[in-house]
């Protein structure tokens with residue numbers, strides 16, 4: 471694994487320590503190569519004395535599966551040097567977008583390509599048919615793990631687009647994230663004094679790089695371009711994302727029962743997506759430490775909009791859990807192997 475000293479890398483290792491079929495190989499980093507894992511992740515007790523090594527393709531290529539948990543742009547160069555037969559699971563953004571122009575606009579560098587999208591339970595359209603994204607992950611040697619906000623927002627809204635109930639124009643997503651979403655490197659706006667007791671919007675005005683990723687996921691289902699207003703917000707908590715998403719009903723005649731049935735049909739058999747009983751609302755506190763997504767959907771009849779909400783742990787289902795779930799599919803293992811459905815509460 472590369473990026474072992476970071477937040478996403480640490481969470482992947484926490485999950486792998488409980489995985490019955492995967493053995494943890496080399497632990498790699500960059501500036502922290504030579505230090506022990508325990509200096510960065512004291513909670514990973516069984517691995518505390520393991521020394522971090524430089525992330526070279528030669529070392530990583532000796533593994534059956536390589537998890538890359540690196541800053542954007544660093545994965546593509548490393549992945550290009552790994553053999554085709556190695557399963558490479560990239561937690562970064564490098565291979566998530568299909569539209570190269572959107573990549574260049576939001577990331578400001580040349581587009582590296584597109585890999586199967588590591589959100590197995592997301593419905594998508596292939597050859598005119600709605601299928602789950604897991605189909606493309608089974609046996610794949612490459613996986614692009616989604617961004618954390620796109621995971622929450624896409625799962626919240628997808629059933630409405632899959633069933634043709636929603637208007638793809640004027641979709642609005644406002645989502646709050648814990649600060650671990652920003653990674654471990656020092657950033658002045660993430661100092662305790664800045665974050666504690668305060669919520670702050672950022673990436674406003676359509677500038678956040680997850681905007682085209684959410685649009686891509688929804689447009690695939692809507693069969694038409696989607697226009698999205700996305701506003702992320704920093705919340706004073708370490709983990710968790712709550713996405714509150716609204717979209718116009720395509721027809722005012724759509725009943726509440728039809729809306730609920732559409733969401734129920736898509737997620738009824740999903741082990742990690744839980745459509746909450748009517749009246750209960752998703753809370754980040756209920757999913758921390760788990761690979762679960764809690765979803766609720768209601769109709770705001772006054773304005774003819776659906777309000778779809780999802781809560782995830784950004785580090786688990788939002789990154790590391792999706793990475794391990796996708797690796798399971800790539801390797802032909804049961805998809806849920808080693809992944810917690812139950813969180814830590816209160």
Ligand SMILES: NC(=O)C1=CN([C@@H]2O[C@H](COP(=O)(O)OP(=O)(O)OC[C@H]3O[C@@H](n4cnc5c(N)ncnc54)[C@H](OP(=O)(O)O)[C@@H]3O)[C@@H](O)[C@H]2O)C=CC1
Nearest residue numbers: 473475476477478499500501502539540561562651653654
């Ligand atoms: N945090 C989250 O909630 C989510 C994160 N992700 C994605 O996961 C990836 C990792 O994020 P996160 O763990 O938060 O980031 P961190 O900043 O916490 O960790 C980054 C890791 O990458 C290593 N690294 C940095 N540059 C290089 C390089 N050039 N070559 C090899 N290793 C390098 C660092 O090593 P060192 O310590 O030695 O510098 C560190 O281990 C990112 O792409 C992020 O977007 C995706 C979804 C959610």
Ligand SMILES: CC(=O)N[C@@H](CCC(=O)OP(=O)(O)O)C(=O)O
Nearest residue numbers: 563617618619647648649651652
């Ligand atoms: C709170 C916070 O800063 N969150 C990160 C998103 C983290 C993530 O999932 O995204 P990537 O994998 O695309 O980096 C951000 O807004 O940049």
